[in-house]
Amino acid sequence: MHADFWLNRWENNEIGFHEREANPLLVKYFPNLSLKKSSRVFLPLCGKTRDIAWLLSQGYSVVGAELSQLAVEQLFSELCAEPKIIQQGALRLYRAKNLDVFVGDLFQLSRSMLGSVDAIYDRAALVALPEEARRHYSAHLMKITESVPQLLITYEYDQSQMDGPPFSISREEVEQHYAQPYQVKHLSRTEATGSLRKRIAAQEEVWLLTSHTY
Numbered sequence: 001m002h003a004d005f006w007l008n009r010w011e012n013n014e015i016g017f018h019e020r021e022a023n024p025l026l027v028k029y030f031p032n033l034s035l036k037k038s039s040r041v042f043l044p045l046c047g048k049t050r051d052i053a054w055l056l057s058q059g060y061s062v063v064g065a066e067l068s069q070l071a072v073e074q075l076f077s078e079l080c081a082e083p084k085i086i087q088q089g090a091l092r093l094y095r096a097k098n099l100d101v102f103v104g105d106l107f108q109l110s111r112s113m114l115g116s117v118d119a120i121y122d123r124a125a126l127v128a129l130p131e132e133a134r135r136h137y138s139a140h141l142m143k144i145t146e147s148v149p150q151l152l153i154t155y156e157y158d159q160s161q162m163d164g165p166p167f168s169i170s171r172e173e174v175e176q177h178y179a180q181p182y183q184v185k186h187l188s189r190t191e192a193t194g195s196l197r198k199r200i201a202a203q204e205e206v207w208l209l210t211s212h213t214y
Contacts, residue, residue, distance in 0.1 A: 003067055003105070022054035023123055025153055025206050029187055030121070032208050033149050035060065039118035042145060044106055044137075045125035048075035055121075056098055063117060064101040065109055072103050088113055107136070111144045120150040126177075127154055127166035134169075138177035147181040150209040155192055157202035166196060174207055182209040 035041070037059035046052065046064035048071045055062050056079075066072050072094050076083045081096040091104035091113070102109055106125075120141065129137050154169040175184055185208040192202040 020050065022050050023153070025188070025190075025204065026051050026054065026121065026123065026151070029151060029206050029208070030055075030058075032187065033119045033151055035119055040116065042114070042117040042120045042148075044120070044122060044141060045128055046075075046101065047071045047124065048078060049124070051121065051123065052099070053079060061098040062100070063114065064099075065106045066101060066103060067105065069103050072101050075101065107140055109144060111146070114144050117145050117148055119148050120145055120152075122150060123153045124166075126152065127164070127169060130164070130167065134167075134173075134177065142178075142181055147211065149211070150178075150182070150207075152178075152207040152209060154205045154207065155196065155202050156205060157192075157200050162200045168202070169205075171205075178209050182211065184209055 038061060040061040040063060041055055043049065043052065043062060043064040046066050047068070052062050052064065052075065064072075066075075069092070076094060076096065079096070079099070081099065083094040083096050083101075086093040086095060088102070089110075090108040091102045093113075094101045094103060102113070122141075125141075126134055126137065152174070154174065155166050156170060157168045159168040171186065178184055187206040187208055189203050189205050192204040196202055
């Protein structure tokens with residue numbers, strides 16, 4: 001999707017994808033990553049997700065990347081956190097205790113800017129992108145994170161019945177993106193909830209991506 005699509009969604013408050021509470025699948029399956037407390041978790045295309053508040057409450061450090069400055073301003077406001085804002089190349093870094101969020105084009109985020117992370121949580125990034133962009137995204141994500149373990153949530157439905165986002169992603173596509181550096185493990189398949197459920201019958205899938213020596 002073009003950047004203007006998402007920026008307009010935030011400007012017009014068309015954010016049916018935003019959940020008011022932490023995602024239950026995150027709460028249930030995040031322990032599968034076996035992370036130590038204080039580990040640094042990367043959330044690409046994070047919006048103002050309540051998942052960040054949950055991760056912080058569990059003792060983790062969070063780094064996010066988000067296109068919309070409005071979303072990030074709302075995130076920090078809802079967390080009652082006053083950010084320090086630092087310009088880093090083409091991106092702006094909003095920083096508070098245990099929380100860094102880069103504002104701008106994710107593809108402008110480099111490994112050196114991101115710094116070391118211990119895991120990735122992708123609930124809304126891969127599914128937000130059309131097919132061609134997903135190939136670039138997955139390659140970029142692995143490059144800047146050095147393919148650290150990942151908890152990935154996707155949807156699967158009849159794409160001919162509805163245009164994304166969120167887009168339908170099959171098991172075969174997940175493996176095409178990630179099977180080279182990762183061991184791909186399917187954790188669950190349940191009926192999708194929230195705003196997507198009102199639009200189409202869809203399944204929500206949870207994947208654990210780990211190195212072959214993990």
